Amino acid sequence: MPDQNELYEYRDKLLAQTLAAAQEFERLCRDVPDPFRSLTGDGWNVHQIATHVRDVDKQVYGMRLRRAVAEEHPVFQNFDGDAWQQAHYNAAEPLGKILDEFQDSIRDLVGWLTSLPPAAWSRLTRHEVYGEFAMQAWAERGLAHIEEHIRAIEKGTESS
DSSP states (O other), rough: OOOOOHHHHHHHHHHHHHHHHHHHHHHHHHHHHHHHHHHSTTTHHHHHHHHHHHHIIIIIHHHHHHHHHHSSSSSOEEEEEEEHHHHHTTTTTTTHHHHHHHHHHHHHHHHHHHSSSSGGGOOOOETTEEEEEHHHHHHHHHHHHHHHHHHHHHHTTTTT
């Protein structure tokens, strides 16, 4: 079992990786010549992916982290990213605005997480489908979500 110093170091690294991943995601999105060209087998393009990542950061991971601290044992509903995208996607929204909002959200979230007492990271939550998670798991999943879409963009732009 890791000692507390190792745990704190892990959390610091997790937050640094989250900031770095958000920056890499933004760079990749901005470097794509045509953000509306389909990248994936399901037809999504960089503009749609950027919107999705921004919205999931705000509507899922950011919200769950904040509720984990504000509430006692909150229960989270499952989030349907495809349904959200269908209902909220706006192809006319500027990519730069989407990416700026995403960066602002990540910086605010990481700053807030940095300010929390260590015990906050262990607060328990429940997901209606997947069960119980400590708050830290939502931070880890948020990073994994950004990294997943970095890989999707890299794979989709390899042939360009």
